[in-house]
Amino acid sequence: MLYHSTNNSAHRVDLKEAILRSLPPDNGLYMPDTLPVLDKSFWEIWRELTFPEIGIAVADAFFGEDVPPQALVDIVEGTVSFDAPLVTLGPGDHILELFHGPTLAFKDFGARFMARLMAWLTRDDDRKLTVLVATSGDTGGAVASAFHNVPGTRVVILYPKGKVSGLQEKQLTALGGNITALEIDGSFDDCQALVKSAFLDRELSEVLNLTSANSINLARLVPQSFYYIHAARQLPEGVAPTFVIPSGNFGNLTAGLLAMQLGLQVDHMIAATNRNDVVPEYLKKGVYSPRPSVPTISNAMDVGAPSNFVRMQALFGGSWETMKSRITGITFSDDQTRAAIREVKSLYNYEIDPHGAIAWLAARQWRASHPGSATVSLETAHPSKFPDVMDAELGAHCVEIPERLAILANREKVSIPLPFDITIFHDWLRRAL
Numbered sequence: 001m002l003y004h005s006t007n008n009s010a011h012r013v014d015l016k017e018a019i020l021r022s023l024p025p026d027n028g029l030y031m032p033d034t035l036p037v038l039d040k041s042f043w044e045i046w047r048e049l050t051f052p053e054i055g056i057a058v059a060d061a062f063f064g065e066d067v068p069p070q071a072l073v074d075i076v077e078g079t080v081s082f083d084a085p086l087v088t089l090g091p092g093d094h095i096l097e098l099f100h101g102p103t104l105a106f107k108d109f110g111a112r113f114m115a116r117l118m119a120w121l122t123r124d125d126d127r128k129l130t131v132l133v134a135t136s137g138d139t140g141g142a143v144a145s146a147f148h149n150v151p152g153t154r155v156v157i158l159y160p161k162g163k164v165s166g167l168q169e170k171q172l173t174a175l176g177g178n179i180t181a182l183e184i185d186g187s188f189d190d191c192q193a194l195v196k197s198a199f200l201d202r203e204l205s206e207v208l209n210l211t212s213a214n215s216i217n218l219a220r221l222v223p224q225s226f227y228y229i230h231a232a233r234q235l236p237e238g239v240a241p242t243f244v245i246p247s248g249n250f251g252n253l254t255a256g257l258l259a260m261q262l263g264l265q266v267d268h269m270i271a272a273t274n275r276n277d278v279v280p281e282y283l284k285k286g287v288y289s290p291r292p293s294v295p296t297i298s299n300a301m302d303v304g305a306p307s308n309f310v311r312m313q314a315l316f317g318g319s320w321e322t323m324k325s326r327i328t329g330i331t332f333s334d335d336q337t338r339a340a341i342r343e344v345k346s347l348y349n350y351e352i353d354p355h356g357a358i359a360w361l362a363a364r365q366w367r368a369s370h371p372g373s374a375t376v377s378l379e380t381a382h383p384s385k386f387p388d389v390m391d392a393e394l395g396a397h398c399v400e401i402p403e404r405l406a407i408l409a410n411r412e413k414v415s416i417p418l419p420f421d422i423t424i425f426h427d428w429l430r431r432a433l
């Protein structure tokens with residue numbers, strides 16, 4: 001299979017280049033030349049399949065031409081070694097828990113698949129692959145965990161000193177092995193600027209065999225479509241779900257569109273956002289106006305220029321009418337989010353995180369105007385990742401921290417402090433790697 005840039009369909013590359021390069025040089029995004037469809041024989045038996053079996057079928061549809069069957073099985077089984085259960089709160093009100101992975105957020109699915117696929121693609125290369133990633137919190141943890149001990153790879157994470165939470169920092173700094181954390185005296189934007197400067201230095205990027213692990217990589221998108229099919233399978237036969245996706249860069253929602261493309265019967269898609277509502281505004285008015293993000297309590301969705309929007313447009317052939325006939329945008333404020341966290345706790349004794357709370361609100365609004373629909377709200381992270389908000393709404397220590405996160409508290413932090421300085425950073429890379 002070949003992959004083309006959304007900006008130029010004549011710029012085509014193979015799988016290895018699309019995954020390792022991540023971004024086409026023209027700043028578009030890579031899309032597969034043909035969008036796969038799962039055939040009738042899959043849809044006759046899909047309800048009996050396990051989560052990994054669904055993943056293997058989807059991965060084969062996308063990558064089967066380029067990756068042999070046993071390698072794909074290993075990659076998928078290594079990725080989905082934990083479940084994504086559907087929890088039902090009330091009639092038609094389902095929550096898809098995507099936080100059962102090692103770093104407690106759905107980003108584990110994409111990061112784990114990407115790490116394994118990259119390791120396979122570079123299996124015969126004699127040079128180590130260096131993954132460079134800037135993080136403001138969750139992404140770095142998922143990437144570090146995913147690449148930890150993956151042969152032939154090493155990861156350098158840049159994070160802003162003093163600007164990530166204590167447990168988040170431990171997720172970046174306590175793994176050791178092939179994971180190195182650089183504690184930058186600067187902001188998240190400074191970290192991103194440093195990463196960018198390394199990629200722009202052709203010679204450095206070549207010598208170190210640099211690759212990026214950012215969220216627009218196709219290898220992160222495809223495995224996220226596994227759980228849409230797995231969720232629908234957990235509903236009664238014949239029920240077509242309405243998926244409600246709390247969105248920032250819209251990778252998760254785009255993965256849902258890929259699942260529909262594969263043949264999954266979906267009633268409707270809801271793009272749920274906080275005040276950063278560029279896409280809901282587009283769906284309502286047909287005008288797309290990206291702008292700087294504003295901070296909210298659902299901060300993983302504080303995105304003002306969603307990077308996957310161009311993929312959404314490509315999937316609908318650029319037609320606003322078609323996109324809005326399949327996706328509805330709904331937006332909520334921080335006050336509404338806080339009230340929802342309290343309400344879900346008091347009605348169902350369920351602790352929902354700020355991102356999932358926005359999805360739950362949007363789902364309730366949708367069911368009110370579309371009686372009988374079955375909504376599946378994506379719970380994208382475990383509530384214990386947001387202690388400030390949860391403690392404020394539900395009382396101190398109300399949310400238990402899962403063991404796999406809690407044990408990090410006692411591990412030693414190991415980081416290398418660096419100033420925000422391109423020359424010093426490049427020197428460090430050359431010397432240390």
Ligand SMILES: *Cc1c(COP(=O)(O)O)cnc(C)c1O
Nearest residue numbers: 247248249250251252300380381
């Ligand atoms: C990254 C993230 C999101 C947003 O996902 P996108 O794919 O960028 O739309 C939502 N919730 C949580 C908890 C996240 O970490």
